[in-house]
Amino acid sequence: MRGAGVTTGSVGLVLARPARLLGAEPFFMEFIAGIEERLAEDDRSVLLHVVGAQDAEIAAYRRWAAGSVVDAVVVVNRTADDQRPRVLRELGLPALYVGEPDELAVPAVRSDDAGPVREALAYLLELGHRRVARVSGPETLLHTRARTAALLAGCAEAGIEPVVLEGDYSEETGAKLTAALLAADEPPTAILYDNDVMAVAGLNVAKELGVAVPGQLSLVAWDDSSLCRLATPALTTMSVDVHQFGVTVAESVLELVGGQPVAERWSPTATLVPRQSTAPTS
Amino acid sequence: MRGAGVTTGSVGLVLARPARLLGAEPFFMEFIAGIEERLAEDDRSVLLHVVGAQDAEIAAYRRWAAGSVVDAVVVVNRTADDQRPRVLRELGLPALYVGEPDELAVPAVRSDDAGPVREALAYLLELGHRRVARVSGPETLLHTRARTAALLAGCAEAGIEPVVLEGDYSEETGAKLTAALLAADEPPTAILYDNDVMAVAGLNVAKELGVAVPGQLSLVAWDDSSLCRLATPALTTMSVDVHQFGVTVAESVLELVGGQPVAERWSPTATLVPRQSTAPTS
Numbered sequence: 001m002r003g004a005g006v007t008t009g010s011v012g013l014v015l016a017r018p019a020r021l022l023g024a025e026p027f028f029m030e031f032i033a034g035i036e037e038r039l040a041e042d043d044r045s046v047l048l049h050v051v052g053a054q055d056a057e058i059a060a061y062r063r064w065a066a067g068s069v070v071d072a073v074v075v076v077n078r079t080a081d082d083q084r085p086r087v088l089r090e091l092g093l094p095a096l097y098v099g100e101p102d103e104l105a106v107p108a109v110r111s112d113d114a115g116p117v118r119e120a121l122a123y124l125l126e127l128g129h130r131r132v133a134r135v136s137g138p139e140t141l142l143h144t145r146a147r148t149a150a151l152l153a154g155c156a157e158a159g160i161e162p163v164v165l166e167g168d169y170s171e172e173t174g175a176k177l178t179a180a181l182l183a184a185d186e187p188p189t190a191i192l193y194d195n196d197v198m199a200v201a202g203l204n205v206a207k208e209l210g211v212a213v214p215g216q217l218s219l220v221a222w223d224d225s226s227l228c229r230l231a232t233p234a235l236t237t238m239s240v241d242v243h244q245f246g247v248t249v250a251e252s253v254l255e256l257v258g259g260q261p262v263a264e265r266w267s268p269t270a271t272l273v274p275r276q277s278t279a280p281t282s
Numbered sequence: 283m284r285g286a287g288v289t290t291g292s293v294g295l296v297l298a299r300p301a302r303l304l305g306a307e308p309f310f311m312e313f314i315a316g317i318e319e320r321l322a323e324d325d326r327s328v329l330l331h332v333v334g335a336q337d338a339e340i341a342a343y344r345r346w347a348a349g350s351v352v353d354a355v356v357v358v359n360r361t362a363d364d365q366r367p368r369v370l371r372e373l374g375l376p377a378l379y380v381g382e383p384d385e386l387a388v389p390a391v392r393s394d395d396a397g398p399v400r401e402a403l404a405y406l407l408e409l410g411h412r413r414v415a416r417v418s419g420p421e422t423l424l425h426t427r428a429r430t431a432a433l434l435a436g437c438a439e440a441g442i443e444p445v446v447l448e449g450d451y452s453e454e455t456g457a458k459l460t461a462a463l464l465a466a467d468e469p470p471t472a473i474l475y476d477n478d479v480m481a482v483a484g485l486n487v488a489k490e491l492g493v494a495v496p497g498q499l500s501l502v503a504w505d506d507s508s509l510c511r512l513a514t515p516a517l518t519t520m521s522v523d524v525h526q527f528g529v530t531v532a533e534s535v536l537e538l539v540g541g542q543p544v545a546e547r548w549s550p551t552a553t554l555v556p557r558q559s560t561a562p563t564s
Binding site for chain 1: 290291292308310311314315318319322325327328329330331332333338342345349351453479482483485486489508509511512513514
């Protein structure tokens with residue numbers, strides 16, 4: 001055990017995701033690289049722990065608090081009925097929350113998920129799309145809910161009704177849910193995905209079914225990566241500067257562990273990068 | 283500082299790579315997930331540090347040793363004239379080496395890189411290919427050298443002379459070097475890449491240049507991932523069970539930190555997964 005006032009030099013980050021999903025998504029590695037880059041300037045680094053679910057994440061926090069292993073933790077993937085803020089308060093473990101604004105969770109680096117959805121929808125409406133679908137991430141995540149809510153609101157304004165199907169970011173759900181959407185009597189002419197992996201999987205299903213992208217079907221991914229750039233056709237996506245996101249989180253963490261007031265920060269906002277997977281409806 | 287005999291519960295892993303390359307490759311996240319899965323059973327976790335180059339990696343080891351931050355480190359990407367074994371011995375920091383066999387570096391989880399290269403080459407020769415090229419990773423890495431040596435030896439046996447160009451695992455070098463190969467008077471009919479990202483980038487260059495894959499050009503990637511499976515055509519690759527590789531490394535690390543003899547272990551061997559990017563020469 002370390003004595004009071006002695007710092008460990010480490011900031012904890014737990015990723016609670018099935019291991020099979022971790023390798024597929026470039027997001028977290030870029031995010032961690034951004035955090036590390038800034039922390040290294042202060043001789044600090046990330047203690048990364050990868051677990052399968054939120055209860056194991058909470059168990060990790062208890063071990064870390066008991067052993068004084070980290071000076072603070074970064075909490076990602078805020079969920080509805082999130083138990084972590086309460087547990088972390090009880091443990092006295094300083095925490096920086098990342099993601100959707102939530103009045104309970106401060107300090108935080110906040111993200112705007114609604115704005116990018118509005119931007120993507122406006123772009124699709126401009127191209128003439130009226131049958132729009134969304135393949136989302138897990139609905140337990142606050143940022144998934146924020147994106148879905150923004151889509152529903154925007155579609156209501158435009159007088160159209162979107163179809164929303166819940167995926168888990170995996171290739172498998174991206175393929176399965178796209179096949180289900182395309183099998184409908186009136187299939188969508190545009191699909192918005194919540195990450196790059198599901199979008200590329202959806203693109204391949206469309207190809208297999210002989211549905212021309214973007215001739216008959218426009219696809220929009222979220223997160224930009226090799227997957228989006230190297231797909232054929234290259235995928236239009238909501239692109240975020242993930243590395244800068246990590247740097248921003250590190251700035252706030254360094255204030256937190258330094259005992260300074262943590263400035264209000266926002267993550268870089270996702271912006272639309274049009275490529276070859278979207279086109280006007282014919 | 284912790285007292286003697288007190289364990290930190292952490293195993294250090296430094297990835298010395300330019301941050302821009304980290305997000306692109308699924309390999310390390312899967313590898314870490316495998317290590318974490320096994321370590322978690324012993325209430326241990328990985329302290330991950332991401333730095334730009336090997337001197338920063340060595341600086342991290344010095345900090346970790348001075349602060350008794352980790353019980354052991356996992357050393358990856360062995361290089362020629364590797365300074366790390368000497369530094370780690372001096373620091374008294376227990377280390378597990380991962381990768382190419384090297385008599386200086388024990389304990390280790392060893393990898394056979396030559397065998398898979400021989401397998402891939404035999405497959406291409408069987409398909410009738412005589413003009414074979416390789417787009418490698420950095421030649422400072424021991425496993426890159428082992429792969430190149432195996433290719434040169436196998437080609438010499440077959441009476442052919444391969445072209446070997448050095449890349450850095452990035453999309454950019456994959457594209458640039460493929461373009462250079464295809465611009466030659468007698469371009470290769472088959473290209474072997476050292477990872478998935480360079481192979482997919484190479485595939486896209488071939489498409490742009492109107493070179494049919496696999497009709498005129500066969501491509502073989504290394505490492506299997508969504509990138510390979512979702513490319514069009516899907517890429518033939520040397521596939522490794524990266525998750526199991528991580529679990530195996532964790533087994534050895536747990537013996538090391540437990541003061542037990544570390545059993546000799548080998549990483550799972552890469553095996554050829556034929557897909558649509560390879561075909562007989564016409």
